[in-house]
Amino acid sequence: MLRTARVADSEEPRAAGLAGKPPSETAAPAARRIEELDSVVIRFVGDSGDGMQLTGTEFSRAVAKAGHDYSTHPDYPSEIRAPAGTLFGVSGFQIQYSSRPVFTSGDAVDVLVAMNPAALKTNLADVRRGGIVIVNAGAFTEGNLSKAGYLEDPLGDMSGYRIYEIDISELTENALANSGLSKKDAARCKNYFALGLMLCLYSRPLGREIDEIRAKFSKKPAFAEANVTALRAGYAYAEATEMFETGYQVRQRSAVPGTYRSITGNVATALGFVAASERSGVPLFLGSYPITPATDILHELSALRNFKVTTFQAEDEIAAICSAIGAAYGGSLALTATSGPGMALKTEALGLAVMLELPLVVVNVQRGGPSTGLPTKIEQSDLLQAVYGRNGECPVPVIAARSPADAFECAIEAFRIAVHYMTPVILLSDGGIGNAAEPWLIPDVEDLPTLDVNFRTEAEGFHAYARDARLARPWVRPGTPGLEHRIGGLEKDFLTGAISQDPLNHQRMVEVRAQKVDGIAEELPKLQIAGPEAADLLVIGWGSTYGAIAHACEEAAAAGKSVSHVHLRHLNPLPRDLGDILDRFKTILVPELNLGQLSKLLRERYLREVVPLCKVQGRPFKVAEIVERIAELC
Amino acid sequence: MNQIAETVPLTKKHFESDQEIRWCPGCGDYMVLALIQKLLPTLGIARENFAFISGIGCSSRFPYYMNTYGMHSIHGRAPAIASGLKMTRPDLSVWVVTGDGDALAIGGNHFIHAMRRNVDLKIILLNNRIYGLTKGQMSPTSELGKKTKSTPLGNIDRPFGPVALALGAGASFVARTVDNDLVHMGEVLRRAATHRGTAFVEVFQNCAVFNDGAYAAITGKATRQDSRLQLEHGKPMVFGKDRDKGIRLRGLTPEVVTLGEAGVTEADLLIHDETQSNSVFAYLISQFEAPPCFPVPIGVFRALTTPTYDELNIELNEQVRASKGRGELSSLLNSGETWTID
Numbered sequence: 001m002l003r004t005a006r007v008a009d010s011e012e013p014r015a016a017g018l019a020g021k022p023p024s025e026t027a028a029p030a031a032r033r034i035e036e037l038d039s040v041v042i043r044f045v046g047d048s049g050d051g052m053q054l055t056g057t058e059f060s061r062a063v064a065k066a067g068h069d070y071s072t073h074p075d076y077p078s079e080i081r082a083p084a085g086t087l088f089g090v091s092g093f094q095i096q097y098s099s100r101p102v103f104t105s106g107d108a109v110d111v112l113v114a115m116n117p118a119a120l121k122t123n124l125a126d127v128r129r130g131g132i133v134i135v136n137a138g139a140f141t142e143g144n145l146s147k148a149g150y151l152e153d154p155l156g157d158m159s160g161y162r163i164y165e166i167d168i169s170e171l172t173e174n175a176l177a178n179s180g181l182s183k184k185d186a187a188r189c190k191n192y193f194a195l196g197l198m199l200c201l202y203s204r205p206l207g208r209e210i211d212e213i214r215a216k217f218s219k220k221p222a223f224a225e226a227n228v229t230a231l232r233a234g235y236a237y238a239e240a241t242e243m244f245e246t247g248y249q250v251r252q253r254s255a256v257p258g259t260y261r262s263i264t265g266n267v268a269t270a271l272g273f274v275a276a277s278e279r280s281g282v283p284l285f286l287g288s289y290p291i292t293p294a295t296d297i298l299h300e301l302s303a304l305r306n307f308k309v310t311t312f313q314a315e316d317e318i319a320a321i322c323s324a325i326g327a328a329y330g331g332s333l334a335l336t337a338t339s340g341p342g343m344a345l346k347t348e349a350l351g352l353a354v355m356l357e358l359p360l361v362v363v364n365v366q367r368g369g370p371s372t373g374l375p376t377k378i379e380q381s382d383l384l385q386a387v388y389g390r391n392g393e394c395p396v397p398v399i400a401a402r403s404p405a406d407a408f409e410c411a412i413e414a415f416r417i418a419v420h421y422m423t424p425v426i427l428l429s430d431g432g433i434g435n436a437a438e439p440w441l442i443p444d445v446e447d448l449p450t451l452d453v454n455f456r457t458e459a460e461g462f463h464a465y466a467r468d469a470r471l472a473r474p475w476v477r478p479g480t481p482g483l484e485h486r487i488g489g490l491e492k493d494f495l496t497g498a499i500s501q502d503p504l505n506h507q508r509m510v511e512v513r514a515q516k517v518d519g520i521a522e523e524l525p526k527l528q529i530a531g532p533e534a535a536d537l538l539v540i541g542w543g544s545t546y547g548a549i550a551h552a553c554e555e556a557a558a559a560g561k562s563v564s565h566v567h568l569r570h571l572n573p574l575p576r577d578l579g580d581i582l583d584r585f586k587t588i589l590v591p592e593l594n595l596g597q598l599s600k601l602l603r604e605r606y607l608r609e610v611v612p613l614c615k616v617q618g619r620p621f622k623v624a625e626i627v628e629r630i631a632e633l634c
Numbered sequence: 635m636n637q638i639a640e641t642v643p644l645t646k647k648h649f650e651s652d653q654e655i656r657w658c659p660g661c662g663d664y665m666v667l668a669l670i671q672k673l674l675p676t677l678g679i680a681r682e683n684f685a686f687i688s689g690i691g692c693s694s695r696f697p698y699y700m701n702t703y704g705m706h707s708i709h710g711r712a713p714a715i716a717s718g719l720k721m722t723r724p725d726l727s728v729w730v731v732t733g734d735g736d737a738l739a740i741g742g743n744h745f746i747h748a749m750r751r752n753v754d755l756k757i758i759l760l761n762n763r764i765y766g767l768t769k770g771q772m773s774p775t776s777e778l779g780k781k782t783k784s785t786p787l788g789n790i791d792r793p794f795g796p797v798a799l800a801l802g803a804g805a806s807f808v809a810r811t812v813d814n815d816l817v818h819m820g821e822v823l824r825r826a827a828t829h830r831g832t833a834f835v836e837v838f839q840n841c842a843v844f845n846d847g848a849y850a851a852i853t854g855k856a857t858r859q860d861s862r863l864q865l866e867h868g869k870p871m872v873f874g875k876d877r878d879k880g881i882r883l884r885g886l887t888p889e890v891v892t893l894g895e896a897g898v899t900e901a902d903l904l905i906h907d908e909t910q911s912n913s914v915f916a917y918l919i920s921q922f923e924a925p926p927c928f929p930v931p932i933g934v935f936r937a938l939t940t941p942t943y944d945e946l947n948i949e950l951n952e953q954v955r956a957s958k959g960r961g962e963l964s965s966l967l968n969s970g971e972t973w974t975i976d
Contacts, residue, residue, distance in 0.1 A: 307961035315747035319714035326718025478703035488706030
């Protein structure tokens with residue numbers, strides 16, 4: 001493993017109980033040792049009302065500006081505001097940042113900031129032995145302890161961890177005593193106290209964050225100033241207290257030069273679609289129904305009316321895809337975005353799009369299933385649904401994004417396939433990619449691919465289902481004189497598109513639809529193999545497991561294992577060179593956040609045994625879990 | 635819209651496709667098709683700017699017979715597809731042809747929401763009160779007690795009225811006509827075609843095979859004058875073979891009265907007003923059910939001028955573009971907080 005963050009090991013005496021001690025504004029900062037780290041994993045956890053997502057996001061922003069690579073994992077409950085103090089109301093945000101490329105939000109937590117007993121109870125097991133635990137001691141009341149199911153105060157025995165008890169509630173309240181804010185409003189600022197504390201401890205400057213707060217709360221200046229005060233108080237507290245004998249600094253990173261921004265998968269997906277529209281000159285349409293964790297795509301595109309973007313919040317998932325089919329028929333780059341249950345509802349309409357042979361992109365930001373499942377958690381269990389889940393012989397190309405930044409390229413690729421082959425395309429993302437953020441090297445617009453869109457206007461020799469070299473039929477916008485024609489879900493004549501019940505024509509049409517989708521593989525670039533071209537073990541993955549697999553393979557290779565990694569973007573059709581690649585490896589390991597769906601596809605396609613590694617816990621892989629399996633196999 | 639691309643004046647012939655019509659002999663759908671083919675060339679809209687979208691069912695075969703752009707889609711979803719088309723192509727005249735099962739059962743949700751939004755669609759519902767394509771099951775408009783293949787002991791599934799439903803959903807144009815009154819249907823369809831916003835027309839349509847005579851009282855020569863009430867804006871509600879019957883309102887309760895009896899004159903009768911934005915009035919008359927109680931109203935129940943969804947959408951786009959300027963991709967990608975590494 002690359003992470004070398006090493007704080008002094010476990011059996012340190014418990015830090016002196018400074019809970020409640022106010023920071024001395026005048027005290028000289030403690031002469032603190034600064035320890036240099038390569039990488040650190042920090043997790044902020046609290047009640048869903050404690051603002052931990054905000055604290056985490058702001059902390060990420062601060063490290064991003066310092067040029068670190070990072071990856072985040074927001075983990076929040078599906079309840080909007082669960083009862084305070086309960087175990088199921090705990091919301092968390094994890095970030096790993098590093099001087100080297102970061103692939104995941106990290107396995108074991110180096111620093112846990114827990115705002116209440118429930119947060120401690122549900123997260124302590126993930127903290128590595130000897131790790132730092134900072135708790136808001138003020139929230140460890142009898143009531144909160146009992147809500148968290150603690151029979152006695154856990155802070156009494158925290159051996160194996162470096163525990164810092166700080167009464168963040170009271171310190172925040174004291175700092176805001178003269179702010180004029182009610183006690184309740186003042187309490188809401190404690191996440192900024194925690195942020196200030198962590199910024200100081202990890203040697204990040206305060207000034208930018210203050211600007212940030214003032215900009216964010218520009219419409220509520222009193223609240224902005226209260227947050228700034230809380231932030232400063234937290235920072236000053238960490239600076240002044242003798243509690244922390246060491247501060248930390250993650251070493252600078254030598255990243256690819258360029259301009260970066262922080263981006264989540266959902267935002268990247270939305271921007272990719274806008275790029276596809278701008279690069280093709282064809283307007284974009286999104287028909288969507290709100291569903292976790294895909295809704296941000298709707299939010300993002302709805303704000304972009306100054307581009308050629310139309311968004312439509314439909315009455316249901318079916319109307320969402322149907323409106324997109326209508327828009328595609330009218331000549332827009334049309335898409336719909338959803339998650340598992342919505343995908344199930346869109347199935348019939350997706351079949352219609354296959355029959356109509358219209359370009360359409362369906363984004364499935366996967367979540368835990370089946371049924372309502374785990375709405376806010378990560379899973380990859382809709383792959384077989386994407387590839388097969390329709391009535392009839394109904395081939396649909398499927399691609400998957402591997403990371404938030406990759407989602408941008410995948411969105412463009414999805415429309416490239418849709419438009420060039422006149423077909424619906426499914427783009428798989430997941431809750432991990434959708435909500436996680438990472439730095440994104442902003443591409444130059446001129447370097448983005450262009451999409452070739454030709455609307456047929458020539459009446460001479462027109463047939464609605466005549467095909468080009470890619471077997472794609474012509475795209476005709478209604479309003480084009482002389483090309484009036486009818487299309488529909490009934491089987492149609494091979495050339496004219498008129499209704500046909502002819503048996504041989506049906507077989508011909510079923511086959512040509514399959515050939516068309518299969519032919520997409522002809523134009524795909526060669527697969528990239530990370531590691532040797534032939535070796536003992538090949539690890540194949542798809543989607544958001546990229547980071548964990550890449551990291552695990554690097555680690556295994558560093559330990560002398562003969563292992564390579566291939567990560568698939570195109571899942572239907574599979575790339576042409578995959579078969580040859582499989583032949584060059586003794587063992588194939590397929591880690592997936594499902595019960596082995598890609599494994600099934602690979603076995604079926606290549607008649608090749610593969611070893612699945614399955615995890616369905618609503619959580620991403622830990623690097624160690626994959627490393628362990630690699631070690632068992634080679 | 636409104637540009638005639640073809641130099642030859644359009645005729646009904648231009649709107650007939652080469653497809654053989656596959657409705658049963660005697661089906662009311664033929665009349666509707668013929669009238670729409672006759673109407674479209676008179677609207678001043680180029681043929682290529684019409685799009686007909688349908689779902690599934692007998693009526694949904696309609697687009698195949700129109701020589702315009704058209705899509706025969708999936709069951710119940712035509713209003714959603716048509717909405718997406720109209721939203722992105724406001725230059726087109728978009729029509730939905732549907733039936734009682736397609737619009738009111740499987741597609742009920744899209745039907746009401748299209749009308750709520752007031753998307754500029756023409757929705758023609760051919761109501762035969764039966765499932766025809768699946769050969770005779772009760773539909774959401776089948777009468778109580780009706781014996782069908784799926785209700786051999788009589789229907790216990792309470793029906794609803796498409797007109798009342800459309801009014802409840804806030805449709806800006808709601809009308810009803812009958813398949814064998816070509817003059818009336820022609821006029822109603824023309825009104826629908828020229829309405830801005832969702833125009834909903836229910837056509838009482840006879841299914842000669844599975845529900846023959848469903849509207850016999852309203853369409854039969856002998857009875858129709860007494861059993862239907864032809865709505866005319868601004869006119870008192872008079873009906874009957876001898877034009878001697880009328881509708882009077884007592885409080886919120888309507889009643890049938892006879893002119894000349896007990897001193898009743900036309901001045902006592904309810905005046906039809908299709909422009910009331912409050913739906914109470916239109917809803918009240920939509921509740922007039924088949925005889926013997928009340929005559930069944932046909933004609934325009936409501937016609938309101940109110941902004942359409944597609945107009946509002948264009949307006950918003952223009953506002954945003956005026957204030958922010960046309961979006962530029964590079965600035966979008968570089969928006970938010972960025973940092974540079976040298």
